[in-house]
Amino acid sequence: MIRFYLLDHRTVVGKAIDIGLLGLNLVFVAVFVLETYPLSSAVQEALWQFEVAIALVFLLEYVLRVYGARSRVGELTDPYTLVDLVAIVPTLSVWLLPVPALAANIGFLRVIRVVRVLRFYRFTRDEEFFFGTVSVGTLRVMKLLLTVLTIFFVAAGMFYSFEHEMNPQVATFADAFYFVVVALTTVGFGDIIPVTQAGRAVTVAAILAGIILIPWQASKIVKEWAHRDQVNVVCENCGLAYHDRDASHCKSCGHVIYQEYDSRE
Structure with missing residues (x-):
């Protein structure tokens, strides 16, 4: 059930999850950009709390994806899953370290926070989206x-x-x-x-x-x-796929192939 709704693009729940995660991705990136501008301490604190909250949502998503996967080892080593983890590690590391102000100034953590934009690649994994195919x-x-x-x-x-x-x-x-x-x-x-x-x-x-x-x-x-403009016809002799619409023979081995072709086109 968990796996179905995380991968589903057609049901209301599946679409809602997709739209929600996409929106959080956009906000997550926007928060990173806003934090580079001179802001009041109150606004900076609010942005930081917001960032941590979103990171926790992404952590929950990560755990559910691994838990609901058919092969948990395969899911853990999947490039999209690795990107999801790397994108939230900096924020969670700063949040969990004993001295947040010190952690926030660690150069390495500040640099790798920019990889959160890579989470958008998950939405281009296949041809199905919440708005259609x-x-x-x-x-x-x-x-x-x-x-x-x-x-x-x-x-x-x-x-x-x-x-x-x-x-x-x-x-x-x-x-x-x-x-x-x-x-x-x-x-x-x-x-x-x-x-x-x-x-x-x-x-x-x-x-x-x-x-x-x-x-x-x-x-x-x-x-x-x-x-x-080619047709996905597979040659029975050599296995070559995709031929011109008006082709009667395989262009690789010369074997006769059958495909319907309308000469009016």
């Missing part, structure tokens, strides 16, 4: 856009974490995000530059990630478009 091509376009935004956001978060104390030009997350977008799009205005070794390393890593991941995702979309 999308095509494979649409899903791949969504993954490409999410990959671009993830690279920008994670790089900006890490750049801010390393630079904001040493670099007066990086006062908020918006400054860091602006720099990353300008750097990765090769515009290079030069009004913001990294002053720390870690900041430079983040910039280089973000550029390399963009060079590798974005073309990889884009190639999948191109392949999907290249095969969209």
Whole structure:
């Protein structure tokens, strides 16, 4: 029952869970961004309590997913489950440490908090969403856009974490995000530059990630478009799938294949 509702996209309860988790993801990310701005101590405390509450909800979701899985070992090693865990570990670690103020200033914990944006990848796991089913091509376009935004956001978060104390030009997350977008799009205005070794390393890593991941995702979309006019007919002789609509023979082995084709198309 637990597994069904966590994976379901069609029933009212399943849709409500999907929408609720998506909304909490957005709020979780928004809280991280807001915390980089100068706010009153009361607002900062309220945001922190809100962040802990959301992290506890995600922890409950994590436990239920593992508990309701057919293979708990498989679920624990699933990349999406690992991302879910890594996304909440920083917040829960700061919350559970004896001295919260000290824990909040631990650089490593502050840096890895930006990975919470990776939780959005769980919603692109398959073609079914709470609003319906999308095509494979649409899903791949969504993954490409999410990959671009993830690279920008994670790089900006890490750049801010390393630079904001040493670099007066990086006062908020918006400054860091602006720099990353300008750097990765090769515009290079030069009004913001990294002053720390870690900041430079983040910039280089973000550029390399963009060079590798974005073309990889884009190639999948191109392949999907290249095969969209083909028919999923499998050759009985060699097993090749997907042939042109008007093909009468397999283009790999020459075996006769049967498929209906309307010459008016």
